[in-house]
Amino acid sequence: MIYRWNGNIRIIDIKASIGKGDRSGDYIEQLRLYAWLWWETHDHTEDVEGLEVWYLGTGTVKVIRKPTESELKGYEKELKELYQKLRAGDPSEADCPTNPAPLRIFEEGGKAADPPTDPDPNARCIRCDYRGLCENVERDLDLPLERRIERFGHAWPITPFAEIVSRVDAVGNVGLLRGPEFDEKGVITFRFDLKEGYDKAVVKPNYGKNPTNISRAIANGARVRVKNAIPGIWRGNIELLLDEESEVIITDDEDEAPIVEIVTQVNVVGRVWSIDAIPNGVDVKRWSVTLLDQSGVCSVVAFRGSIPITAASVERGDEVAILNGTIGEFGGRAQVKLSPSSKVVHLRANDELPAF
Numbered sequence: 001m002i003y004r005w006n007g008n009i010r011i012i013d014i015k016a017s018i019g020k021g022d023r024s025g026d027y028i029e030q031l032r033l034y035a036w037l038w039w040e041t042h043d044h045t046e047d048v049e050g051l052e053v054w055y056l057g058t059g060t061v062k063v064i065r066k067p068t069e070s071e072l073k074g075y076e077k078e079l080k081e082l083y084q085k086l087r088a089g090d091p092s093e094a095d096c097p098t099n100p101a102p103l104r105i106f107e108e109g110g111k112a113a114d115p116p117t118d119p120d121p122n123a124r125c126i127r128c129d130y131r132g133l134c135e136n137v138e139r140d141l142d143l144p145l146e147r148r149i150e151r152f153g154h155a156w157p158i159t160p161f162a163e164i165v166s167r168v169d170a171v172g173n174v175g176l177l178r179g180p181e182f183d184e185k186g187v188i189t190f191r192f193d194l195k196e197g198y199d200k201a202v203v204k205p206n207y208g209k210n211p212t213n214i215s216r217a218i219a220n221g222a223r224v225r226v227k228n229a230i231p232g233i234w235r236g237n238i239e240l241l242l243d244e245e246s247e248v249i250i251t252d253d254e255d256e257a258p259i260v261e262i263v264t265q266v267n268v269v270g271r272v273w274s275i276d277a278i279p280n281g282v283d284v285k286r287w288s289v290t291l292l293d294q295s296g297v298c299s300v301v302a303f304r305g306s307i308p309i310t311a312a313s314v315e316r317g318d319e320v321a322i323l324n325g326t327i328g329e330f331g332g333r334a335q336v337k338l339s340p341s342s343k344v345v346h347l348r349a350n351d352e353l354p355a356f
């Protein structure tokens with residue numbers, strides 16, 4: 001909210017805290033960014049007169065040095081570059097080195113301490129949410145790496161997360177082709193059956209995705225290879241869902257990638273790293289958790305009728321098995337989707353395992 005008490009522009013950020021700790025350093029940048037936003041959205045003509053943080057916990061005011069004109073121009077360039085970097089694609093591990101920034105120390109009222117940073121270069125790791133995962137911290141979380149578990153009277157093969165194959169190829173003949181059609185926004189719609197002998201898969205765009213690498217020669221009867229599709233099951237049928245990374249190309253009779261070999265079901269075991277969504281009866285209609293095993297990370301999601309009763313008792317840090325899940329992908333990461341026949345089984349409670 002902006003008040004123009006005296007006709008000049010001062011931006012005040014009111015905090016309920018006392019201003020101690022590393023976060024007070026972020027408030028300085030936050031306020032200076034607000035100053036840039038005001039300048040940027042007022043034709044570079046209106047400059048803010050002052051920036052202040054009011055700490056209600058101490059009843060004190062911290063004055064923030066406002067950016068100079070050259071700093072404002074610098075923000076413009078820096079933020080544009082940052083935006084382009086964020087939009088450029090998924091970062092690799094090499095783009096995310098585990099070199100924590102120095103931990104800043106602020107006293108009450110947001111006053112910088114002397115020295116202003118913790119001398120321990122890894123001080124930030126002590127309270128970091130990711131310390132259980134990060135290679136910079138030696139910590140044994142007793143993560144599972146199962147290959148098989150016994151439950152409900154039989155053995156279930158378990159797939160480590162790194163071995164879940166969430167992209168497949170399939171070859172077959174096109175039937176019941178609808179489209180491809182493009183709307184005015186360039187969004188493609190199409191759907192066809194991919195048939196090979198008695199086997200069939202339905203091929204269509206993944207929800208909200210716009211696969212454009214579709215051969216223009218596609219027609220009923222054409223033999224095609226569907227590449228890099230996300231497999232799924234809907235009402236007993238195999239689906240091959242396409243996105244921008246998928247492709248449909250014309251191929252020949254020699255080419256083979258049997259539909260019957262597509263694996264759509266998977267059993268996994270992992271520790272619950274986070275509970276990402278719990279249905280609340282209002283606007284959240286899914287249950288979703290992120291699991292870890294020794295090989296990697298996997299998200300698990302269930303919608304409405306597929307949410308098992310046992311989900312309600314799953315807590316962060318528990319070790320669980322997801323049995324009879326469907327392989328999927330979300331945000332470039334393997335995902336296991338629950339169906340009404342899936343099971344969530346508690347294996348070990350978080351109080352029997354090292355804390356995250």
Ligand code: SF4
Pocket residue numbers: 098099100124125126128129130131134135136137
């Ligand atoms: S533990 Fe956290 S703060 Fe430390 S290096 Fe890893 S991600 Fe960064």
